[in-house]
Amino acid sequence: MSYQILPEGMFFTENNLQMKVLLRDPEIPYSLHSHEFYELVVVVSGQGTHLFKGGEQPIGEGSVLFIRPGVFHGYDRINNLRLYNILLGKDVLSRDISDLSEMPGFREFFMQTGENIPICKLTGYQLSEVIFLLREIKKESEQAGFAKGSATMTYAKLLQLVIQIARIYTPRPQLSSRFPYERLTPIMEFMEQNLNRTLTLEELVEVANMSSSTLNRQFKTITGWSPVEFHIHRRIAYACTLILKRKMTMEQISEATGFSDANYFSRQFRSHMGMSPIQYRKVWTEPMQ
Template sequence: MTSTVLTGNTFFFEPDLQLRVVKRDPEIPYSLHSHEFYELVFVIAGNGINFTQSEEQPIREGSVFFISPGIEHGYKKTENLVLYNILIGKNLFAKNFLDLSELPGFQSLFCKTDGIPFLHINPSQLAELLPTLQQMERETDIQEVGTGAKTMAYSCLLILLVSLSRIYDEVPRDNNQVVRRLSGVIDFMDRNKDQALSTKDLIKVANMSSSTLNRYFQHCTALSPIEFHIHKRIAYACTLIQEGNLSMSEISEATGFSDPNYFSRQFRKVMSMSPKQYQRIWTSHLG
C-alpha cells in the first residue's frame, strides 16, 4: 500500500520562503506518510509513538526529531499529544549554514539521509526555545509586504537549529534505554507539577534505590531527580506566565512554591532571569 505524500503546495504561502509552523493540538493517530519537505517536530505535551515501517520510537514532552523528504513515518497510541511541526522547503534548508555545519550535533541531527534522528530536551530548554518557536509561527503567518516577517521567521529557524545542535552535542547518546526505565517516574512528575515531591515519593514510584534513580537522572539530564522536577515546575510556570491570567504569587502557588521568594530564586536559577524579566521578554515577543 502506497503511503500519502504531503506536498509543499498545501502548506507554503510564499514560494521564496518555504517555511511554515503548524501546531497540532491534539495530534491524533496518523498513518504512514512522507513529505516533499523537511519537518522538524517539537513535542510540547502528552505522549505517543512515532513509527516507521521498521521501528517505533516513544515520544513525550521534550522529544524533538527531524524528518527528511521521502522518509515515511506516522503516529499511534497518542494521548493528549501536542506537536509543533516546522515545515522547511528543500530549497530553503541549506546544509552549509556558515559555521553551523561544523557542529557535530548539526551533522547528526539535520544531515542524515536515512532514519529519523531524535533528541530529548529538558523542560527548561523547551521553555527557553518555545518563545522563538511561537514567534516563528506568527511571522510565517504574516503575508503583508514590508514587515520584515520573512527575515524574522528565517532568523528564528537559525536560532533553533543552532540551539538544538549545541544541545545534541551535550547529551549522552546511549540514554534511550535509561529514559524508558524512567518513563513512569517522569509521568508521575508530569501529573504533579503543582507541588514539590520528595526523593522518597520518587523512589517509590520508580521502584529503584535512591542512588540508582539519581545516577539514571544524572546520566540522562545532568540533573538530580528533584532538580529535574523543579525544572518541570518552572517550565509550567513559564506556560502560566505566557497565558497571562495569573499574578506571580498565584503562579508561585500553582506550581507548588509556597514562598514567592523561593519561587523567584528557583526560576532565576533555571531560566537565568527573574519571573518578571521572563514576563517582559514574553510580552515583547507578542508585540
C-alpha cells in the same frame, strides 16, 4: 503497501521562501506517510506515540523531531497532543549556513541518514523560548505585501531556531552493559512517588542499593544532575502542572511540592526554569497565536 506522499506544492508557493509554520491544536492520529520536504516538529503539550517504519516512540511536551524527505512517519494513541509543524523545502537548509554544519548537534540532529528520526528533549524553559521564537517565525512568515523583508527575517529567525536546537541536542551517552539504564528505574519511580517532599541522599542511596558515589556518577551520566538535583527538578516540573491545572496560590503550590517557603520555591523555580512561577503562568496561559 503504499503510503501517502505529501508534495511540496501542497504547502509552498513559487518565488517565495519555501517554509510554512502550522499549529496543530490538537494533532490527530495520522497513518504512516512521507513528504517531499523537511518537517521540524515541536510538541507543545500532551502525549502521543510517534510511528515510523519498524517501530514507534513516545512523545510529549518538549519533544522535538526532525523528519527528512522520503522518511515515513505518523501519530497514534494521542492524548491532547498539541504541536507546531515547521515545513521546510528541500533547499532551505542548503543556503549559506557557514559553520552550522560543523556543529556536532546540527550534524547529529539535522543531518541523519536512513530511516532514523532523532528526538531532542527540551526543558520547560527551553520550550518556552522555542515557542516564543516559533510565534515570531509564524507571524513574520505570514506577512503580506512586497519588499517588507519578511522572507529574510523569517529565514533569519529560522536559523536562530535551528542553532538553538542544535546547541541543546546531545545524543544519550552509550552506557556500559555493566550499568544498564534500568538499574535507575526503581529510584526514579521512588522520586515520582515523593514529589511532595524533600528527599535526602541517604534515602536515595538506601532505595538504590548502591554507594552514594556510584549513584551520583550514574545519575549525572544519564540526566546531567545529581540525584538530589534531579528530584528537585522533578518537583519543579510537578509545580508547573499545578500552576496551570489548578487554581492554587504560589504558597499552596510551594507546600504541595515540599519546599520550605514560597521564596525558596521561587528561587528554585527560577534556577530550573529561567523565570519566576508568576512569569511561567503568564507565558503558558497567554493564548497561542
